[in-house]
Amino acid sequence: MRFTLRLLLFFLLILPFACVLLIWLALSSKPAVPESANLSHLDIARAEAILRQNNPRYLVPGTLHSITINQQDLSLAANYLLHRTGHGGARIDITENAMQVESSIKLPAIPIPTYLNVWLAVEESEGQPEITKLKLGSLTVPTFMANLIVHELLTSTKQTREYQLAHSVIQQFNLQPDRLNMTYQWRPDQLGELSRHFISGADSTILLAYHAHLMALQSTGTAMSGSAANMMKPMFKFAQARSIMGDPIAENRALLLVLGAWASGHGMSTLVPTEIRHPWRFSLTLEQRIDFAQHFLTSAAIAAGADISLSNAVGVYKEVSDSKGGSGFSFTDIAADRAGTRFGELATASPENARRVQKLLSEGVQEKVIIPRVGDLPESMPENVFKQRFGDVGSAIYLSQMAVIEKRIADCKLYKGN
Incomplete structure (x- = not known):
């Protein structure tokens, strides 16, 4: 009996040291x-x-x-x-x-x-x-x-x-x-x-709530045309109210996923496996251009629901592809992509940032608060024109143009200090 007690005492003393040693080695x-x-x-x-x-x-x-x-x-x-x-x-x-x-x-x-x-x-x-x-x-x-x-x-x-x-x-x-x-x-x-099960950690119930709110807005004639910034005011006011008892990050993520699916033309069927009514065809604008609003909201959704590096890479890849036979390489589109990525990142970065975005957007903002002036940037360049002016993606002159874009985005009110 005494031997058993000594053996038990030995293991009780040596076990913590053994665990510490294993952790230190690992x-x-x-x-x-x-x-x-x-x-x-x-x-x-x-x-x-x-x-x-x-x-x-x-x-x-x-x-x-x-x-x-x-x-x-x-x-x-x-x-x-x-x-x-x-x-x-x-x-x-x-x-x-x-x-x-x-x-x-x-x-x-x-x-x-x-x-x-x-x-x-x-x-x-x-x-x-x-x-x-x-x-x-x-x-x-x-x-x-x-x-x-x-x-x-x-x-x-x-x-x-x-x-x-x-x-x-x-x-x-x-x-x-x-x-x-x-x-x-x-x-x-x-x-x-x-694929539906892995949809970016966004609960289908939350996604359906924002889809229903978007449909309700359209039934009153809102969110049909005009600036995307104006449409986001009632959407984020809805998110702010839901976040009182919920997770503001999850709310913002679901909101942006719904808007991104709508803007990209894929619809809610890519997010939730259910038979639902679809919103009217996307026709909102940023800088009076529908494509800028589409780029912004799609990139915001990717950044909020997936990853920032993926959002950045998709934007550049699309422009490279367009230069080889599509609409041409456009720094305007990349700027809208990057602003959307920054917006999606900030809106889901932390509870504090999520609530700050909700508060600012629910009060109503001008476009320049969330996206800088982009219409004056080079655009619609075929592959040969792009190579003559900027060489390849990653060249010094290309990076210089990207730095201009990043500086403009950083100067927007929403992103200053973040």
């Missing part, structure tokens, strides 16, 4: 992989090419299809995911039947910078992944324990909608040098449900 003050999650217009082009090659409109439901993703795009996706969920960086290296993933995750709510550096080795085993090595900082996790942890995580989420849908679509994957091959079964019913 954490680091420096990231093994620096954060890098900025999407360029070239990244968007690569993503569009992959989607075009696997366009579901041309796939027969129930049939098997394959997709190949190189390690550069996988690293980009991993970095983007880490950027969305926190702060961190990732690097992926794929060889024959094996993949090595190295990532660094900045831990929140800690006064000094603290990172969890993860090194993971995965091998292909009969078309399924198998963990062969896991390191957390300088701490090596036994293989059986690493697989047990992953198994328990998957088991605990097996009943969630995300896991069920992903598991039913992706059938097999295999690793080749520099690339990952996946075989999937096209199931439009479940993929549609999956």
Whole structure:
């Protein structure tokens, strides 16, 4: 009995020190992989090419299809995911039947910078992944324990909608040098449900409330024409009232998603799977141009519901594409995009900023408060004209023109000091 008590006392004393030691070994003050999650217009082009090659409109439901993703795009996706969920960086290296993933995750709510550096080795085993090595900082996790942890995580989420849908679509994957091959079964019913489930964290009930308010405004002749700034006054007054008992960030996000879906012409069917009446065709303006209002509200929705870097990259990519046969490269459109991105970012940055935007917009503002003068910027340039004047995206003269745009946006009343 005395021996048992001594043994129990020993473990009670040694266990806290052991835990501290394990944490010290697992954490680091420096990231093994620096954060890098900025999407360029070239990244968007690569993503569009992959989607075009696997366009579901041309796939027969129930049939098997394959997709190949190189390690550069996988690293980009991993970095983007880490950027969305926190702060961190990732690097992926794929060889024959094996993949090595190295990532660094900045831990929140800690006064000094603290990172969890993860090194993971995965091998292909009969078309399924198998963990062969896991390191957390300088701490090596036994293989059986690493697989047990992953198994328990998957088991605990097996009943969630995300896991069920992903598991039913992706059938097999295999690793080749520099690339990952996946075989999937096209199931439009479940993929549609999956996309709706992931709609930017905005609750369908909140989205429907703002859609209903927009329809109510139109029934009285409001939000039909004129300045988009005027239309946002009653919309944000509605958000301000709902935020008294709710989350102002969630309210602003839902409001902007609804306006963005309307402005882009996609409608509420992209947000909520329900039969509802659609608003009148978008015809609001900024600087008396419908396209400026469309750019502004669409970018605001992307920034509020997805990510700022994605909003920026989509805007530049569209202009590059237009220069090759569309309406031409326009800095006017990019300026409207950037102002919208800044608006969406600020409106959902924090509860304080969300309420400040609600208060200012619900009182009514002039256009110059939210978007600077943009009509005098170069626009409608074909590819050859753009290259003659500005070279490539990222050139010194291009960046100089972008700096002018950013300065104008920063001088707007809403964004000053933020």
